Amino acid sequence: MTTTKNNETTILVTGASGTVGSEVVKQLTSPSSLSSDSRIRAAIRSKNKADKLRNENKKVEIVNMDYDKQETIVDVLNGVDKLFLLTLPTPNMTEIASSLIKEAKKNDVKHIVKLSVIDADAEPGIMITRLHRQEEKIIEESGIPYTFLRAGAFMQNFINFFGQTIKTQNAIYIPAGDGKVSFVDVRDIAAVATEILSAKNNGTKSKQQYENKKYDITGNEAISYSQSAEILSNILGRRISYVNISEEDSRKAMKNTGMEDWLVDALMEIYNIIRFGYASQTTATIEQITRRKPITFEQFVRDYASFFN
Numbered sequence: 603m604t605t606t607k608n609n610e611t612t613i614l615v616t617g618a619s620g621t622v623g624s625e626v627v628k629q630l631t632s633p634s635s636l637s638s639d640s641r642i643r644a645a646i647r648s649k650n651k652a653d654k655l656r657n658e659n660k661k662v663e664i665v666n667m668d669y670d671k672q673e674t675i676v677d678v679l680n681g682v683d684k685l686f687l688l689t690l691p692t693p694n695m696t697e698i699a700s701s702l703i704k705e706a707k708k709n710d711v712k713h714i715v716k717l718s719v720i721d722a723d724a725e726p727g728i729m730i731t732r733l734h735r736q737e738e739k740i741i742e743e744s745g746i747p748y749t750f751l752r753a754g755a756f757m758q759n760f761i762n763f764f765g766q767t768i769k770t771q772n773a774i775y776i777p778a779g780d781g782k783v784s785f786v787d788v789r790d791i792a793a794v795a796t797e798i799l800s801a802k803n804n805g806t807k808s809k810q811q812y813e814n815k816k817y818d819i820t821g822n823e824a825i826s827y828s829q830s831a832e833i834l835s836n837i838l839g840r841r842i843s844y845v846n847i848s849e850e851d852s853r854k855a856m857k858n859t860g861m862e863d864w865l866v867d868a869l870m871e872i873y874n875i876i877r878f879g880y881a882s883q884t885t886a887t888i889e890q891i892t893r894r895k896p897i898t899f900e901q902f903v904r905d906y907a908s909f910f911n
């Protein structure tokens with residue numbers, strides 16, 4: 603591991619091979635964000651993904667971290683000043699968070715920017731919001747300055763979760779009814795994270811203004827899955843349908859892919875929230891922090907059209 607010089611700031615990005623983390627690394631290392639006194643460290647679990655990023659981006663220090671291997675956590679956090687924290691809402695998320703935050707505290711980390719989920723403090727909430735809230739509380743109790751990025755549903759879910767059926771069957775199958783969702787592009791989440799992580803305690807971008815804040819992050823309009831299918835159809839030039847399947851069929855389909863029961867239950871809770879219209883709130887966070895409008899769903903589909911063909 604490279605040691606950091608006194609006047610340098612080391613920013614660690616966790617989950618750096620994933621949907622959000624890879625975008626955060628890309629934007630943090632862009633010429634407009636990267637200052638000469640910042641060093642970006644990307645924590646990656648699998649070796650082949652680490653090798654890929656090493657070839658693609660020479661400005662980043664690649665390190666190996668597996669949340670299930672304590673020794674890698676200790677190693678990777680050494681010398682870190684700021685942390686972009688991305689964990690997955692698995693049943694052991696709280697234990698992982700505890701050991702990460704303990705190590706961050708030992709290393710005198712100055713700021714944690716945690717990717718969380720919208721409505722993380724709703725009561726009683728759903729499994730995913732409760733897990734994120736537990737992790738947020740661990741961070742709050744550590745006394746390390748934090749910023750929670752509480753994101754709404756990602757536009758990129760249309761690639762990661764529905765991309766296969768869009769490609770092969772021209773259809774999206776989920777039990778979301780007519781509920782509207784204020785989808786957000788992960789590039790905008792990464793832009794917010796980059797703005798906050800690259801802020802210093804001087805100049806116009808003051809780091810302190812973001813400390814101990816919780817931001818809800820959404821796109822600027824809510825659309826139903828039928829509307830999203832219409833937009834996909836218009837831009838891709840072929841008919842894409844939204845099929846509002848039953849909860850039972852959805853459960854069966856997820857189980858058939860080998861998904862564990864807790865995850866199936868957690869996803870069903872999300873679809874219920876959407877069906878009942880609780881995922882449609884919009885916020886102005888992206889515009890306030892990045893000073894530009896959020897990416898629209900139309901723009902997202904245009905930019906990622908090749909992924910749906």
Ligand SMILES: NC(=O)c1ccc[n+]([C@@H]2O[C@H](COP(=O)([O-])OP(=O)(O)OC[C@H]3O[C@@H](n4cnc5c(N)ncnc54)[C@H](OP(=O)(O)O)[C@@H]3O)[C@@H](O)[C@H]2O)c1
Binds near residue numbers: 617688754755759
């Ligand atoms: N999807 C949504 O609509 C949505 C909305 C709001 C909030 N969120 C939150 O966003 C987060 C998911 O972000 P994402 O979509 O970027 O995830 P993702 O694409 O699935 O990426 C997850 C990242 O975490 C890494 N990882 C997984 N297990 C690990 C372990 N044991 N040790 C170290 N690294 C590990 C993965 O590494 P490998 O590549 O090696 O597996 C990958 O880099 C979750 O916290 C979720 O609750 C999601």
